[in-house]
Amino acid sequence: MTFDPKDCGTCPIRHRAVCARCENDELEQLEAVKFYRSFEAGQPVIWSGDTMDFVASVVSGVASLSQAMEDGRTQMVGLLLPSDFLGRPGREFAAYDVVAVSNLTLCCFRRKPFEKLMSQTPHIGHRLLEMTLDELDSAREWMLILGRKTAREKIASLLAILARREASLGLRPQAKDTVFELPLTREAMADYLGLTLETVSRQISALKREGLIQLEGKRQVIIPDYAALLAQTGDDCDGAIMS
């Protein structure tokens, strides 16, 4: 089944996005106000303060939300992957800078009709609540990383998170090694982790030197022993979030 933009039934994120719980009649109403937009890697999607007349789901690719300080320091505060939701119903102006980290396709809904639909039907609101609570949880995990971890632990944590997501997609046949493509540049990783890109580079080199990771080119990461990497994150291993 290939993806037909006219038919939500064939959409790759149909069962995980904000529309996951919608009945057919709700989907039809959404389809009436939806449109697709694509961005190339590195392109801005919207700047903080701009008027935002749509909300959107990420169909493919990766987008980042960042906040800037007046002197130019910047911190990534959200990383949007396929099926994640962009925008806030009821908010007219964007609160963050949004950038396409990789090539990106959004499924956009005009904001006003979306809000109206949300107030009339329960499924969108419920799903959005669930997704927002999940995002709050990951924001809190992220806060622990930013506030208390060393540079080495930060890098290990990020790699572990990406590897875990890769595994959860379940696409990979039972390979011993976890392999994935880094969707972020060194600079974006630094932005994510509250480090400089030099420190990121040094720590990745160190992990490679010690055999905890291998690199195929700059972006392909191979993790020969996931547990060994986890041990470098500093996390309390049995303290996993249960939901």
Add this chain to the structure above:
Amino acid sequence: MTFDPKDCGTCPIRHRAVCARCENDELEQLEAVKFYRSFEAGQPVIWSGDTMDFVASVVSGVASLSQAMEDGRTQMVGLLLPSDFLGRPGREFAAYDVVAVSNLTLCCFRRKPFEKLMSQTPHIGHRLLEMTLDELDSAREWMLILGRKTAREKIASLLAILARREASLGLRPQAKDTVFELPLTREAMADYLGLTLETVSRQISALKREGLIQLEGKRQVIIPDYAALLAQTGDDCDGAIMS
């Protein structure tokens, strides 16, 4: 009008908590499953991993959510003030350590009936979504603080946030100076900001020495010039979130 625990109509957080939008019949159903619990400053409310058979609103006082690493480092990831919501519908086990920072009173709802009520009526879910989105926004502001700010900027930011909240309560007659009680110990502030308590103490002393703040005892803070304090936060002043 004094607060009568039997009557939600007299509740001090009636118009801001998760029940803010409820109609009278919904309130009655909530009242049937609610009970109050109080904690003294410093007491634990619940530990991460414990079963959580209630959710709650903070009626008065302050509670913190924190995460711990295996070696004991700890990071506060949430600060709950009156009207804030504790717990996650659908989640059986607590994901964070919750501690009463000051004397604390919770309005608790048994979790199962609360979830049922939520699925049957729209108002609770809508309000909870709104509150969760707000919390996500403050979590993201916090991430910028943790990831990119200097110790001095962190302290200034925290004081500015507390002062702003104080001002927004509007209780204070048009005083030139903003005055408020610090609800946190130095250690809790350090936990909040990803610093050590020594650094917190040094930076507070520095701000005092430079006249940006004054202290009455250890906990009473006077801010003679709010704008001057804001200038120390490093924030882009016109980049305020608009909602």
Add this chain to the structure above:
DNA sequence: CGAGTCCTTGACGAGGCTCAAGCACGGTGG
């Protein structure tokens, strides 16, 4: 080949952490 982008590595310095000592204040008990 040159230019641009992304990454790596080195040298150095500063900001914040660690360790340690001591102060202020309030409560308790002799």
Add this chain to the structure above:
DNA sequence: CCACCGTGCTTGAGCCTCGTCAAGGACTCG
């Protein structure tokens, strides 16, 4: 009434991690 203790806070000295500045390598594209 005062000695004693516990808690919370302050201050100092020294060290280490990570940021800054700088140079140069790997790769792609025109």
